Amino acid sequence: MASILAPDGLGPTVCVGEILVEIVATTVGDGFLEAQPLVGPFASGAPAIFISQCGRLGGKAAMVGAVGDDDFGRVNTDRLKRDGVDVSAISIDPDYPTGSAFVRYRKDGSRDFVYNIATSAAARFGWSELVGNLIDRSGHLHVMGSALSVPSARAVIDRAVDIVKARGGTLSVDPNLRKELKLDEDTERRFSRLVAAADLLLPSGEELERAAGVEGEAEAIRRLFEIGVKEIVLKRGADGATYFGSQGDRIDARAFVVQEVDPTGAGDCFGGAYLTCRRLGMSPQQALTYASAAGARNVTVLGPMEGAGTRQELDAFIASTERRP
């Protein structure tokens, strides 16, 4: 079966969205109400994690976004460059700092955040000549739902979808709708349009039903194929993942057994690996194995994208790691 995604040769996978640093509290507890040990800055932002994993796996990859003119911005651009990601369309904001997220895990596994995203460089980018040059030679666009809450990202995504599709490229969407991010009516409408235009949809858990707008897994899958989605991979964390093809085919993948150090970024690495493997010509089965390995390996290392593996690292991980029963 031919891949439903544009091959790597057509041009890079482009991800549009927030680039952040993450600073992690090293003790478990409630919030940041007193001085405490921290570690950071780690390169972060869901779209940046996704594209880092693409680059590390050897896929053509490029990022659209913005950082401040500070060390936190350089942490990100240096990192993505090392991963082989084209950073020509990452702009450097002269006035606003690089976006940041402080994260602390609570005893119950939930998290407290202190964000500076909406009023940081992360949210201040738009269409530019450099962005246009990149999109004109891109083969695939990946969009995170979280980027839709940023007006400037919306403008870039709207234009990029049309250009990339017109040249035979494809689109993947990770709903990535965190509870913290509220969508207004207009954004919800844009989100629905993007889902309908997606060749590949990468929801986590309940995001599947949210994206389909109907309840029940089977019903949601049916509805999504009906509106035009070509391939769906449902991420279930430790419960594994499932590929759904438009012909009713289904592949279940069990999760790898790992010692979790930091769950942040698992879904983004999973998605980046799956998409990249598919664009490199692998079967859904093979892509699902690499994706499961990429997500699992990433949680074994502190930092949102510190555990994103190369192909060699993922091969070694797969060979040495057990799967859940």
Added chain:
Amino acid sequence: MASILAPDGLGPTVCVGEILVEIVATTVGDGFLEAQPLVGPFASGAPAIFISQCGRLGGKAAMVGAVGDDDFGRVNTDRLKRDGVDVSAISIDPDYPTGSAFVRYRKDGSRDFVYNIATSAAARFGWSELVGNLIDRSGHLHVMGSALSVPSARAVIDRAVDIVKARGGTLSVDPNLRKELKLDEDTERRFSRLVAAADLLLPSGEELERAAGVEGEAEAIRRLFEIGVKEIVLKRGADGATYFGSQGDRIDARAFVVQEVDPTGAGDCFGGAYLTCRRLGMSPQQALTYASAAGARNVTVLGPMEGAGTRQELDAFIASTERRP
């Protein structure tokens, strides 16, 4: 000799300016280009450190500024409340995060920073009913030169100087002109006017000549008294401090010998202690002793204002600490 400063009974000392959290790298080195151990958030901002020291010493104290609606803001307001500082005129910005400064010491003792001040809540406050209510019952205004680079702080300071002086209150100025902060022509003019209106001037090292606009210590002192300053205390760090009275009187104070852990905030604690002691009716000699102790004690503790002492703590410090020869 009657104090040249309005007594504590007239109303609180008000400080106007930036409120920040500080996050400190725990290793020495260059900048923040990779993930590293940090500790924070510490309550910070030069004006906030100053007013914290006032409150801890038992002086009437109040702060004008802004924080974000986040844990970093609460770190500051909770801290100042505990110190007895009136926080009624600290506003909470619904859209912008609390200002922040990441600090790392280099091998040579200099520092690298990553700031978010200009585009944070720290720079977004202005005159309000609550600010007006506070200023109308204040006895003294303290201004840091750094606040002059913030347009909204300038507007508050301009208005507050007139009101406080009209009701018999006084003004102190700490030039606090960090190299990082550029002053344009208009700000430089405002700074000169403020210096001329200052009852008490608290320069550090070369700031004395900068404030006077002439070279040479003796010449600078002469010039400052000529334009209307009533009392000058020159801070020289480990080299001690000197009081200059307008009648040509001079008192030198030797510095206390301490193990320096974190120099940030020393000058602000010195100033806050000196001003408070004078407003509480102490002589320049006695105020100079407490001020030297407050600055020295603060550098023995990690965090910009974590070592600010109460009167009891400073008495104990003075009794147990040697002075430099």
